[in-house]
Amino acid sequence: MPLKNIAIIGAGLAGATLANRLTQAGRDVTIYEKSRGTGGRLASCRLGDTPTNLGAPWFQPESKAFHDWLLNQPDIQERVLEPQDFNGSPLAPVTVLSVDPYQSCMTRRLTEGAILNTGVRISALHSSENGVTLEDANGRKIARHDAVVVTTPAPQALPLLAPVDDFVRLAASVDTLPTWVTVVGLEQGCGAGSSYLCGQHPVLSRAICHQRTPLPGTHSNTKPFQEIWQLEANADWSLDHEDSPSREVAVKMLESFSRITQQTLKITGLRSHRWLYARHESPLTDDYLWSDKQYVGACGDWFRHDGSEGAWLSANALADKLLQEDA
Template identity: 35%
Template structure:
């Protein structure tokens, strides 16, 4: 009953918002690309309703909680490769730089590296970027319908219960490629499905297993980052060394990422088996065997993409499109660039 009441209220709210003469865009997905796109559209005077199937923002910038501890479960930091993205990061009030002590998997000391990260956790950035939007979490969009006979609000979206959530001037999908395709297909507009399939055939997505460990603190475990060549591991990040990440108890929180090859081979493995293998591989790197206080295992099914040479998908006639790191370039900078370029197109159109 409570869910139905909330859905009824949401539907009534969208009807009220649609009565206001102002362009109204639905953004599906509250990861980095969706959050940044939302910010750019709102700054241009466009109303945005943001839908997210999870409980909060962030996508692959999400964090997790273990007892009294927190860890960045997805992308651990930002690594800008262009002056434009670095400049943007430097201008954000919740972004700081993190200077790290680095070793490789053999224990050899490597040059220190500096990364950008959000404080107090990675999802803090996306939460701020969506301010001003109507945010609907825990809402899974199942269908997009286009009515070519309407002049305004010609796109309608429905949740997985078939409930109409509103009518919009445009709809933009910022989900991973494997999730964006089926949604574009629900429009029953052949050219949109063709545009996606032509791109999707070139995309390779890879899974990533992540293990979070809370360890009893030890002064003998000194590096912040362990990386290099390893048959199982990609990198190990000491999350508790990051700015504003201490739990007040002095414990160490590590995030262990399996490499892409191992993750793909074990994509459908039992999480408990994955936990044992990742934990064992990590503990072998340490000079001591610390007490493990808490653990969490997570699989990112679409963690990394081999991006295609496209910046975004946009159909100017229906005002339906998509953006994300699977289009512009892989990782967070690609998501940022794709959202920026699509926002320019949408703003000029509306």
């Protein structure tokens, strides 16, 4: 049957990219996202009145296709960073591409042609000859679509891929790793010699400054921040503290950052978040999953390529498949 009415579960980069491709081709697309907004692991948060990145801070494309696509996006800016290691030694310059003013603005723009339902958790899919029915977390059947594509991390995709036994087996073969992130607003500068610190450290993998000048005065009760830093814990430490309370994690990460900068941090805003499925270690060699019988598929960064670029490549490969078959 023609796939005119397609549902996408998840509004991260894979879901937003797929939605954009399908809506541009004239398909009716509905997105179901369990969070309050788009972005997935490109999500933003607010410190007081100030939005800032909470997930992946930028892109470092490896393929020409992803690089060229990013440069053609209206909200992308190219930056050359001059990082230092955690001991203050300079490292080689790094060129990155980031979304202005923060990463989730891109996914919000890419989903503009679709119907976006946020705060909706889909718990199961039921496939029949009439299409695919979606069931929410309360067990209610809320909608039926010609086809459904799951773009969530592999562990969250498992119950949704139940209509196709092989898909469940493949998703279960993917390992995931967590990452703890703490975003901190400082009343005064911390004295770091670079806005990008990285390298070997027992707790942190990198520290990124998203703001180094005071914000203009506002009429709110919150103080403007002199600096906003995004601290990312390394893989081993994040795994060891996977189930630790977020407040305890934030304290330990801030203590480490304070020792690195040799400054007492004057904190006026704080947010910690555990990205439970931050990275995937996948044995899969395909770019996506698709069933011509159940009209259920999946794409994302847990296929052949990982990271944001992997999510984008996977979504485009599946879009090519769907649009070619439905032409």
